[in-house]
Amino acid sequence: MLVVGPPGIGKEALGYWFIRSGLTQGDYCLYVTHRPVADILRDMKGTGIGTERVPEWIASSGSPVKCDLRDATSISFNTKEAVKRNIGRRVRVATDVLSPLLVLNPLESMYAYWSQLLSELKQQDSVLFALAEDGMHPPNALTTMEQLFDGVIEMRLYEEGLAITPLFRVKKMLGLPPLHGYFRFAVSSTGMEVTPHVK
Amino acid sequence: MSSDIVSLITDLRHVISIGIFLLGSYRAVTIGRALVSRVYRNRAFWTVAIMIVLAITNFLDLTSLPSLIAVNTAGVILVFLPYVAELLLLFAFIDGTILAGMETDFFHRDTLKWRRGRKPLYAAFVVSVAVVFSVFSLPDANSVFLAVAGLGVAAIFAIFGFSAAALIVVSRRTPDRTMKMFLRFLGYALGVFVLDNVTTSAFSGDVGTLLDDLLSLVAAYLLYRAVMFLSPLGRVEKELGAPSQIAETEVVQSGDS
Numbered sequence: 316m317l318v319v320g321p322p323g324i325g326k327e328a329l330g331y332w333f334i335r336s337g338l339t340q341g342d343y344c345l346y347v348t349h350r351p352v353a354d355i356l357r358d359m360k361g362t363g364i365g366t367e368r369v370p371e372w373i374a375s376s377g378s379p380v381k382c383d384l385r386d387a388t389s390i391s392f393n394t395k396e397a398v399k400r401n402i403g404r405r406v407r408v409a410t411d412v413l414s415p416l417l418v419l420n421p422l423e424s425m426y427a428y429w430s431q432l433l434s435e436l437k438q439q440d441s442v443l444f445a446l447a448e449d450g451m452h453p454p455n456a457l458t459t460m461e462q463l464f465d466g467v468i469e470m471r472l473y474e475e476g477l478a479i480t481p482l483f484r485v486k487k488m489l490g491l492p493p494l495h496g497y498f499r500f501a502v503s504s505t506g507m508e509v510t511p512h513v514k
Numbered sequence: 515m516s517s518d519i520v521s522l523i524t525d526l527r528h529v530i531s532i533g534i535f536l537l538g539s540y541r542a543v544t545i546g547r548a549l550v551s552r553v554y555r556n557r558a559f560w561t562v563a564i565m566i567v568l569a570i571t572n573f574l575d576l577t578s579l580p581s582l583i584a585v586n587t588a589g590v591i592l593v594f595l596p597y598v599a600e601l602l603l604l605f606a607f608i609d610g611t612i613l614a615g616m617e618t619d620f621f622h623r624d625t626l627k628w629r630r631g632r633k634p635l636y637a638a639f640v641v642s643v644a645v646v647f648s649v650f651s652l653p654d655a656n657s658v659f660l661a662v663a664g665l666g667v668a669a670i671f672a673i674f675g676f677s678a679a680a681l682i683v684v685s686r687r688t689p690d691r692t693m694k695m696f697l698r699f700l701g702y703a704l705g706v707f708v709l710d711n712v713t714t715s716a717f718s719g720d721v722g723t724l725l726d727d728l729l730s731l732v733a734a735y736l737l738y739r740a741v742m743f744l745s746p747l748g749r750v751e752k753e754l755g756a757p758s759q760i761a762e763t764e765v766v767q768s769g770d771s
Contacts, residue, residue: 321692321746322618323554349620361552384620415620418689450691450746472548474747479544482750497750502550512750 317413317461319447320470324481326446328362328502329470330409333444334370335359337407344370345397347410349384352377362502370409371397384415387425391432398441406441413460414448422456429463465489473497482512520720527727528576531734532569538741539565545744553614558744560607565741567600568734590651598647601670605639608677608704615684615697625684626676635673642669671708678704692746699740706733 318326330346337344348355352374356366372378373393380393390412398406417425429445436443445464447457449471461467467486472479482497497512539562546558574580580593612628624630649655649663681701685694710729714722 322690323549323551323745325550328550358552362550415689418620448690450693451689471748472545472745473750475750477540477544479541479548479747481548481550 316442316444316466316468317447317464318444318468318470319449319457319461320483321450321472322448324470324472325500325502325507326470327358327411328364329507330411330444330446331355331359331362331364332507334407334409335364335368337405338368338370340405342405342407343398343401345373345394345406345408346370347373347382347390347394347408347412349375349382349412349415351375363505370407373397382412384412384419387416387420387428390416391428394432395435398436398439402439404440406436406439407444408436408441409444409446411446413445414451417447417456417460418451422459426459426463429460433463461486470500480512517720520723524723524727525576527731528572530731531572532576534734534738535565535569535572538738539569542741542744545741549745553617554745557611557614560610561741561744564603564607565737567596567603568737571596571600587651587653594647594651598643601643602640605636605673605677608674608681608700609636611697611700612677612680612684615681615688615693618688618690618693619684620689623687625687626680628680628684635676638669639673642666642673646670671711674704675708678702678708692743696740696743699736699743703733703736703740706736 318329320326334344334346346355352372353376355372355374356369359366373380373382373390375382375384380397382390382393384390394408394410398408413429416428420428433443447460449457449469466488468483469486470481470483473482481500483500484497485491485494488494499510499512501508542558542561542565546555546562549555549558574593574596583589584593609628609632612625616622616625616628619625643666646663646666649659649666652659655663678701681697681704685697685701688694688697706729710726710733714726714729716722717725
């Protein structure tokens with residue numbers, strides 16, 4: 316699953332809920348991030364998500380395995396190794412490194428990189444939840460990366476007259492017919508509330 | 515040019531500036547309410563606070579309220595309070611924005627040593643503001659006090675000038691286009707604000723006043739443009755109908771799959 320949106324819109328919150336949901340169900344959860352663990356935990360608390368149960372981390376600091384954006388190969392290797400150690404379990408991987416890696420590396424190499432990573436993860440019962448900042452890349456870069464994912468959600472603030480509303484739309488989702496229309500969402504301490512948006 | 519026309523232009527500048535700041539604060543509050551991330555919400559709400567304070571100080575400049583209130587030392591202090599708040603809030607806002615900008619830099623570089631130098635800068639700024647407004651609130655300030663106040667004013671604008679440079683440098687280091695434009699426009703607005711206060715003191719009479727009016731309007735407009743970059747805004751495309759796949763409100767709880 317790829318979630319695309321500008322900073323602050325709630326992509327990270329959605330990722331935290333995704334991980335939290337997995338932890339509750341006993342799945343193996345891995346969070347791969349270019350930020351320190353302390354920052355993520357602070358954000359999770361700010362979103363109202365309890366941190367008594369936390370995923371395994373691959374982060375820039377605060378985790379046994381480090382995430383170095385200058386070494387994309389090690390990020391992929393460490394992710395795959397962590398997942399392989401949990402064969403037989405359902406696996407959830409959330410990551411915010413897609414955008415930084417796409418900024419720092421050529422599009423062609425990143426397409427091959429993520430294609431290879433996704434195909435290896437798909438050999439197990441696993442879901443990758445990747446976040447992408449749509450303000451950081453040329454449109455063709457994200458469109459290219461979207462082809463790799465089974466589901467793509469776009470979150471954005473929309474302007475209607477003087478009102479500004481956060482909406483998301485499902486650009487594609489494997490196994491579902493095309494979903495037209497926009498959905499309002501609101502993130503609170505109890506979860507995310509979703510309603511159809513009628514203009 | 516007749517002083518009446520210059521005065522009218524100055525009043526018009528204040529009115530337009532107040533309109534710009536109120537519109538900007540409305541946009542910032544609607545964007546802030548829609549954002550989820552604490553860092554970005556705070557940035558939006560800080561922008562609201564700054565815009566409102568700037569609108570208040572422009573209103574005070576437009577009206578004769580200050581002269582009615584400043585009849586004694588307490589009245590003078592009361593009149594100065596919004597301007598003191600404006601400067602302190604502005605610096606706190608700039609500081610928070612630079613820190614937020616550095617967070618979006620993947621390598622978390624310390625732009626112009628801002629993280630290390632911000633506490634001494636805060637101290638110098640607060641002391642300078644306190645000195646300047648203390649001296650100006652004195653009924654009979656002698657030349658020594660006025661000279662010290664002058665140094666305080668120079669320090670305030672030197673710090674703002676450094677802050678403007680930091681904003682522009684940090685904008686170059688962030689990969690996010692929206693944050694980049696926000697930081698850049700904020701840096702330009704602050705730079706023009708500093709330029710306004712430095713250059714208009716070099717010109718006297720109507721020329722100085724008109725230059726001040728022009729640069730103030732430019733700074734207000736640049737700040738408004740920065741607000742527009744708090745978050746990219748899209749427009750809902752015309753759809754054939756409302757989504758049918760979700761018939762009622764769904765709540766995704768933390769324990770759900």
